Amino acid sequence: GQNIDQPTEMTATEGAIVQINCTYQTSGFNGLFWYQQHAGEAPTFLSYNVLDGLEEKGRFSSFLSRSKGYSYLLLKELQMKDSASYLCAVRDNYGQNFVFGPGTRLSVLP
Amino acid sequence: DVKVTQSSRYLVKRTGEKVFLECVQDMDHENMFWYRQDPGLGLRLIYFSYDVKMKEKGDIPEGYSVSREKKERFSLILESASTNQTSMYLCASGGTSGSSTDTQYFGPGTRLTVL
Numbered sequence: 366g367q368n369i370d371q372p373t374e375m376t377a378t379e380g381a382i383v384q385i386n387c388t389y390q391t392s393g394f395n396g397l398f399w400y401q402q403h404a405g406e407a408p409t410f411l412s413y414n415v416l417d418g419l420e421e422k423g424r425f426s427s428f429l430s431r432s433k434g435y436s437y438l439l440l441k442e443l444q445m446k447d448s449a450s451y452l453c454a455v456r457d458n459y460g461q462n463f464v465f466g467p468g469t470r471l472s473v474l475p
Numbered sequence: 476d477v478k479v480t481q482s483s484r485y486l487v488k489r490t491g492e493k494v495f496l497e498c499v500q501d502m503d504h505e506n507m508f509w510y511r512q513d514p515g516l517g518l519r520l521i522y523f524s525y526d527v528k529m530k531e532k533g534d535i536p537e538g539y540s541v542s543r544e545k546k547e548r549f550s551l552i553l554e555s556a557s558t559n560q561t562s563m564y565l566c567a568s569g570g571t572s573g574s575s576t577d578t579q580y581f582g583p584g585t586r587l588t589v590l
Contacts, residue, residue, distance in 0.1 A: 373515075398578055407479075407565060407581035408518075452517065454579075462533075463579055465510075465518035 367391050369466035371453055376472045381443050385451050385469045387436045393458030399427050399438045400452040402468065408452055412438065440471075448473045478502075479582035481566055487588045494553040496585050498566030506569040507549035508579065509533075509541065511562040518565065524549055556589045563587075 369389045377383040389397070396415040400408035414420055414429035414436060426439040438451055453466040482497040500507065508523040510533075520533030522541040530541050538560060542550045549568075553560055563586050567579040 369517075405584075407583050409581070410578040413578065454518075462520065462523065463508075464520075467515060467517035 367455075367464045369453055369455060369464060371451075371466040371469045373467065374470045374472070376474060377443055379443055379445060379473055379475050382439065382441050383443060383471065385438045385440070385453075385471065387438070387453035387466055389434050389436070389453070389455050389464075389466075391455045391457065391464055394431065394455060395458050396456040397427075397429055397436050398454045398456065398463070399425075399436075400454065402450045402452060404449070411451075443473050445473050445475065447471065479566060479568055479580050481564075481582040481585050483585050484583060485586050485588075487590065488553075488556050489590050490557060492556050492589075494556050494587065494589075496551040496553075496564055496566075496587070498549045498551070498568075498582055499547050500549075500568035500580070501547065502568065502580070503546065504568040504580075505546075507543065508567040508569070509539075509549065509551045510565045510567065511535070512565055512584075513562050521551065556587075558589050561587060561589045 371387050399411040401411050402408040412427040419428045424441045429436045450468040450470045452468045454463045479500045488494050506525050509521045510518040512518050519535050521539050524530045524543040540552045563584050565584045566582040569579045
């Protein structure tokens with residue numbers, strides 16, 4: 366079966382660092398993606414991992430361990446505009462299908 | 476910039492009506508997808524298409540059908556709308572299957588309410 370887990374909600378303070386975890390069990394794997402979705406808007410692409418390790422992109426970093434079926438998204442120097450839902454998604458072996466997690470709603474407080 | 480557009484942002488229909496949701500992308504992507512998004516359930520795949528006139532069922536195809544007559548356009552059809560189809564519907568498109576970084580690009584979504 367296909368299963369992706371993320372915490373439902375997280376709260377953090379402006380300027381802080383937050384780590385959003387994602388665990389997955391999927392029948393195939395050809396990359397893990399993170400998306401950001403503000404309320405009422407479409408998801409937008411944040412990051413991509415296909416090999417183990419850390420990918421850094423400005424204030425955002427994403428980590429992958431394929432053997433553990435685990436990823437995290439790290440957000441540094443949090444800003445109020447980072448308040449959004451963060452979706453973890455796994456692409457299947459054939460590169461066509463994405464399986465999405467339920468999303469983590471992050472609230473950044475002043 | 477990739478652009479994915481959907482025909483309506485908000486739609487209100489009555490039970491039993493036939494509903495058409497249209498999606499158009501301008502990046503010549505082969506793959507197009509229809510999802511619904513419900514609180515606590517995340518994005519669930521309804522149907523996808525990897526070529527013109529080709530379609531594949533996703534995880535929750537019951538009560539839906541799709542049409543892809545042209546590469547840039549992918550339509551979702553609710554043959555007889557029911558209240559449990561009230562949801563946010565998101566269309567997405569993506570590039571060549573298997574490419575290392577091909578992500579999915581999403582349209583703005585259609586919030587459908589069935590009364």
